[in-house]
Amino acid sequence: MFYLPPLPYPMNALEPYISEKTMEFHYGKHHKAYVDNLNKLVKDTEFENMPLEEVVKNTAGRKEFTGIFNNAAQAWNHAFFWNCMQKDGGGEPSGELKKKIERDFGSYENFRSEFKTAATTQFGSGWAWLVSDQDGTLMILTTANQDVPDLKLYTPIFLIDVWEHAYYLQYQNRRPDYVQGWHKLIHWKKAERRYEQVLCRRERGNENGEQTDHKKRTGRDRL
Numbered sequence: 001m002f003y004l005p006p007l008p009y010p011m012n013a014l015e016p017y018i019s020e021k022t023m024e025f026h027y028g029k030h031h032k033a034y035v036d037n038l039n040k041l042v043k044d045t046e047f048e049n050m051p052l053e054e055v056v057k058n059t060a061g062r063k064e065f066t067g068i069f070n071n072a073a074q075a076w077n078h079a080f081f082w083n084c085m086q087k088d089g090g091g092e093p094s095g096e097l098k099k100k101i102e103r104d105f106g107s108y109e110n111f112r113s114e115f116k117t118a119a120t121t122q123f124g125s126g127w128a129w130l131v132s133d134q135d136g137t138l139m140i141l142t143t144a145n146q147d148v149p150d151l152k153l154y155t156p157i158f159l160i161d162v163w164e165h166a167y168y169l170q171y172q173n174r175r176p177d178y179v180q181g182w183h184k185l186i187h188w189k190k191a192e193r194r195y196e197q198v199l200c201r202r203e204r205g206n207e208n209g210e211q212t213d214h215k216k217r218t219g220r221d222r223l
């Protein structure tokens with residue numbers, strides 16, 4: 001049984017960039033529908049009592065479970081999306097994440113511009129993501145519809161929903177304005193913590209000698 005996770009802030013907290021009415025529909029109707037559909041589809045299957053992320057990993061790319069994957073992935077993406085934003089968010093990152101954004105994208109401004117381009121040009125419904133690979137290299141990815149980056153390879157740092165249902169009530173067809181507003185909501189502290197966890201896992205891997213060979217092979221010891 002899966003539950004609609006509570007929002008980490010009140011429904012109107014993201015005003016004026018994401019309106020309360022948008023949240024009522026996006027969280028209260030769309031996200032809820034994915035959770036409700038998932039519950040119907042997993043009943044009496046092996047996925048019924050699995051953590052949501054495991055359902056996503058175990059149904060990805062398996063034709064016979066397309067319906068379960070679509071709804072599980074959307075339930076996961078949306079729960080994550082709410083936790084990538086906060087009231088009075090935005091500004092700029094700090095710490096390791098800031099350093100690595102500057103390393104991998106040249107500058108924060110350049111990152112911001114590349115991310116905005118990715119989010120506004122994703123054709124049709126989908127998501128734009130900042131992810132880290134296991135070595136701590138950051139990259140921007142986009143996925144169509146419900147798709148999730150390969151969670152075995154990448155750790156999502158944050159994402160933006162660019163389905164029309166995410167902005168149409170407030171911005172109509174002006175997706176670039178929505179993306180611009182969303183930048184003022186980014187929860188950088190949580191993003192920084194997610195990234196630090198990637199670096200910790202990498203450290204532990206190095207201590208165990210697991211990634212040392214890989215590093216030597218690829219010469220990618222840029223951390």
Ligand code: MN
Nearest residue numbers: 030161163166
């Ligand atoms: Mn959505």
